[in-house]
Amino acid sequence: MKKTKKLIISGEKDRVWDATFQLMSWWDAESVRKSSVMVVGAGALGNEVLKNLALMNIGHILTVDFDTVEYANLSRSVLFRESDSDARRNKCEVAAERIRQLNPNVRVMALHGDIMIDIGLGVFRRMDAIIGCLDNRLARLMINRQAFRIGKSWIDGAIENLSGQMVVYKPGTSCYECQLSDSEWANIRERMGCPDVARRNYAAGKIPTTPISASIIGALQVQEALKLIHHNDKQSTAGEIFRLDGMHNLFMHYDVQALKKECDSHFQIAEVIELPELRHTSTVQEALDILCRHFDDEGLWINLDHEFVIEVTGEDTGHKIYPMKAKPHLSDDILDLQRIDPLEELFITKSVSVLDRSFPYPELTLKAIGIPPLHIVSVETKGDIHFAELHGDKDFMKFT
Numbered sequence: 001m002k003k004t005k006k007l008i009i010s011g012e013k014d015r016v017w018d019a020t021f022q023l024m025s026w027w028d029a030e031s032v033r034k035s036s037v038m039v040v041g042a043g044a045l046g047n048e049v050l051k052n053l054a055l056m057n058i059g060h061i062l063t064v065d066f067d068t069v070e071y072a073n074l075s076r077s078v079l080f081r082e083s084d085s086d087a088r089r090n091k092c093e094v095a096a097e098r099i100r101q102l103n104p105n106v107r108v109m110a111l112h113g114d115i116m117i118d119i120g121l122g123v124f125r126r127m128d129a130i131i132g133c134l135d136n137r138l139a140r141l142m143i144n145r146q147a148f149r150i151g152k153s154w155i156d157g158a159i160e161n162l163s164g165q166m167v168v169y170k171p172g173t174s175c176y177e178c179q180l181s182d183s184e185w186a187n188i189r190e191r192m193g194c195p196d197v198a199r200r201n202y203a204a205g206k207i208p209t210t211p212i213s214a215s216i217i218g219a220l221q222v223q224e225a226l227k228l229i230h231h232n233d234k235q236s237t238a239g240e241i242f243r244l245d246g247m248h249n250l251f252m253h254y255d256v257q258a259l260k261k262e263c264d265s266h267f268q269i270a271e272v273i274e275l276p277e278l279r280h281t282s283t284v285q286e287a288l289d290i291l292c293r294h295f296d297d298e299g300l301w302i303n304l305d306h307e308f309v310i311e312v313t314g315e316d317t318g319h320k321i322y323p324m325k326a327k328p329h330l331s332d333d334i335l336d337l338q339r340i341d342p343l344e345e346l347f348i349t350k351s352v353s354v355l356d357r358s359f360p361y362p363e364l365t366l367k368a369i370g371i372p373p374l375h376i377v378s379v380e381t382k383g384d385i386h387f388a389e390l391h392g393d394k395d396f397m398k399f400t
């Protein structure tokens with residue numbers, strides 16, 4: 001029998017993942033190891049970004065996506081396999097598993113959810129870089145507003161055919177919302193009105209993408225993320241749009257449009273109050289008790305980011321449905337289960353947009369109302385507005 005050669009494992013000193021990167025004068029291994037980066041979207045672009053982040057030894061990587069792997073994704077996704085599409089596995093979970101295999105030094109967390117409602121603002125707050133790998137404007141707008149609210153830049157990428165673009169949006173310098181044209185706004189409004197997650201996020205028409213443009217644009221996004229991690233403001237490309245025309249090998253850059261005076265994205269929270277007793281599993285009653293005690297005001301209320309729908313009525317039959325869900329969570333599937341006429345129009349006839357002592361269901365949890373873990377809620381007291389983090393959820397972020 002042939003003897004197999006014993007594998008000689010080199011000493012720990014030789015097993016430093018980023019030894020080569022450390023040869024770059026600007027590389028700060030400690031900052032990179034400690035950093036946290038969120039990647040929203042695990043499609044073609046997200047795959048490339050996640051792969052690069054893992055190879056670059058980013059300490060904590062959060063992957064967010066609500067979708068499952070399909071066979072059509074395989075030609076553009078280095079992290080997915082045919083078995084993943086057969087099993088319809090969640091994209092974010094597969095991606096997390098594969099990048100852990102790529103570089104066992106990185107800690108990864110997968111969040112299966114919709115950026116519109118499922119990711120708390122406190123999650124954004126804990127990130128050193130936020131990267132958007134999305135195919136629709138509504139989700140981009142959401143990231144822009146959330147990131148700016150806590151004073152963070154974010155890095156947007158978009159691909160189509162052999163082309164693509166990359167933009168760093170930075171509060172006070174460049175803003176995604178300020179760039180939107182009237183027709184783009186019309187498209188966003190249409191999606192905002194659509195409660196179904198899948199339909200809301202479905203890109204209008206099929207946009208052809210390639211792994212080639214994804215790898216170029218994704219690489220640029222990670223390069224910009226490294227600048228953010230290193231606080232390298234000087235070399236940041238914030239304020240410019242980088243556009244790649246892959247067919248003609250053109251690489252162009254333009255200045256972004258000037259900031260508008262009136263823009264909802266420009267609001268920034270001055271102070272976040274961390275309340276350790278408050279968590280997404282607190283009931284409305286408990287949350288109000290904690291807040292009223294803290295602010296010494298029995299009349300305060302919590303402003304909801306999304307309308308909480310209590311009652312929906314059929315236009316013709318007058319049949320009433322009680323979904324008890326935040327509007328973005330109100331899918332057709334939920335309504336179809338209870339409606340008696342599948343064709344009639346349904347109208348929201350009872351909903352609330354604030355939680356106060358008069359809320360009729362104080363036993364419901366904040367989670368049930370549509371407030372995600374580690375969120376920062378807006379609390380209104382007599383003439384003042386405060387921002388309180390569900391700090392009891394601080395251990396929610398688990399990178400493994």
Ligand SMILES: [Zn+2]
Pocket residue numbers: 175176177178179259260263264265266
């Ligand atoms: Zn703006």
